[in-house]
Amino acid sequence: MPDSEGTKSFTAIVPLYASAMLRVAAALVGPAEAEDAVQEASMRAWQSWSTLRNVEAVRSWLLQITLNVCRQWRRGLKGQQQAHMQSLPEDSDAEYHHLLAMLETDPGTSNHAGALDLRAAVNALPSDLRIVVVLRFYAGLDATEIGEVLSIPAGTVRSRLHRALLQMRDRLLPSGLASTTRPEMEGRA
Amino acid sequence: MIDEPNARNQHHQQEEPEAAPALLPEIDALAARLTADGAVWQSRLPDPARVAERIRAIPHDSLFAASEGDIPVAHLTIVAQCFRHTHGRLRSYGVWVIWRRLPSCWPWWAQWH
Numbered sequence: 001m002p003d004s005e006g007t008k009s010f011t012a013i014v015p016l017y018a019s020a021m022l023r024v025a026a027a028l029v030g031p032a033e034a035e036d037a038v039q040e041a042s043m044r045a046w047q048s049w050s051t052l053r054n055v056e057a058v059r060s061w062l063l064q065i066t067l068n069v070c071r072q073w074r075r076g077l078k079g080q081q082q083a084h085m086q087s088l089p090e091d092s093d094a095e096y097h098h099l100l101a102m103l104e105t106d107p108g109t110s111n112h113a114g115a116l117d118l119r120a121a122v123n124a125l126p127s128d129l130r131i132v133v134v135l136r137f138y139a140g141l142d143a144t145e146i147g148e149v150l151s152i153p154a155g156t157v158r159s160r161l162h163r164a165l166l167q168m169r170d171r172l173l174p175s176g177l178a179s180t181t182r183p184e185m186e187g188r189a
Numbered sequence: 190m191i192d193e194p195n196a197r198n199q200h201h202q203q204e205e206p207e208a209a210p211a212l213l214p215e216i217d218a219l220a221a222r223l224t225a226d227g228a229v230w231q232s233r234l235p236d237p238a239r240v241a242e243r244i245r246a247i248p249h250d251s252l253f254a255a256s257e258g259d260i261p262v263a264h265l266t267i268v269a270q271c272f273r274h275t276h277g278r279l280r281s282y283g284v285w286v287i288w289r290r291l292p293s294c295w296p297w298w299a300q301w302h
Contacts (some may be wrong), residue, residue: 007248015241026234035235035243042244076211115226137223138230165216173215 003050006137010049014042017059020140021066024149026141028070041066049051060148063141121168129164132157 026034028142044065052061116174122133135146141159147154 011245015244017243018241019237022234022237022240023231027228031234035240038240039243039247040249046247115229118226118239118266119220133223137220140231146299153243162216165219169213169215169219 009055010046013055013058013063014045017062020059021062023139024063024066025070026133027134028067029073033073037069038066041069044069049167060139060145061143063149090127117172118168121171125164125167129160129167132169136153136161138173 018038021038025041027147029037041062045062047062048065050056090094122130125133131150132146135149136143141149143154143157146152148156150157
């Protein structure tokens with residue numbers, strides 16, 4: 001348990017990242033569970049606060065804890081006390097599959113049909129591509145942050161984003177149009 | 190909040206396009222659609238200020254829980270293991286240390302050894 005100085009720093013620093021933690025949690029387990037997931041992640045951060053060595057890395061540290069809480073929830077281990085700083089395997093589709101909820105089908109916009117198509121295209125992506133799209137566009141993280149959270153290089157994140165966008169384009173565009181404009185940029189960083 | 194949604198990313202996009210070195214127009218448009226849909230999606234999330242308040246309350250709630258006898262799960266686990274391995278008697282110094290660290294406001298039967 002942190003001392004009084006630790007308590008001060010915790011209450012001064014961690015709430016600053018509530019918005020980012022909330023967006024990541026909502027992207028992974030859905031908005032309905034996001035608030036509780038952030039609460040759980042913050043509790044774990046509080047319990048481990050004295051082990052944090054580099055305050056400058058607190059944002060990615062908190063987002064990693066949030067991600068691991070969400071992963072455990074997705075696996076049905078909600079509420080269990082487990083080690084929470086282990087990294088995700090780089091290329092484990094099964095891990096990402098456990099991690100991700102589907103984007104909800106009610107987009108809440110005036111352009112329902114377009115948004116539904118878009119989210120259906122996101123949900124149709126392979127898990128390793130879907131997670132970078134969700135974290136980039138729905139959680140609002142940049143490639144470097146996504147790389148830190150998923151423990152993969154930022155270049156890999158960018159490559160996956162590009163492949164994801166190409167696959168989504170092929171799904172969303174009328175058949176025939178997409179294949180005529182496909183670039184030769186399928187390589188991974 | 191220092192991390193307003195997408196604020197960092199707008200800056201990042203200016204310096205270093207993330208999706209590809211040379212985006213095709215339809216890919217660029219798709220990224221724009223995703224960004225717009227992401228903004229709508231974020232606007233429907235719970236209030237971050239409320240979440241921040243819940244986070245600020247965590248240290249206080251932890252102390253309050255201890256002082257009110259709301260026993261943390263980790264402590265319960267330790268105590269259960271103590272009883273399982275010692276049949277109610279404390280034998281090792283390590284367990285004794287853990288026992289001594291239990292909140293002083295716990296009931297007498299939890300404090301007695």
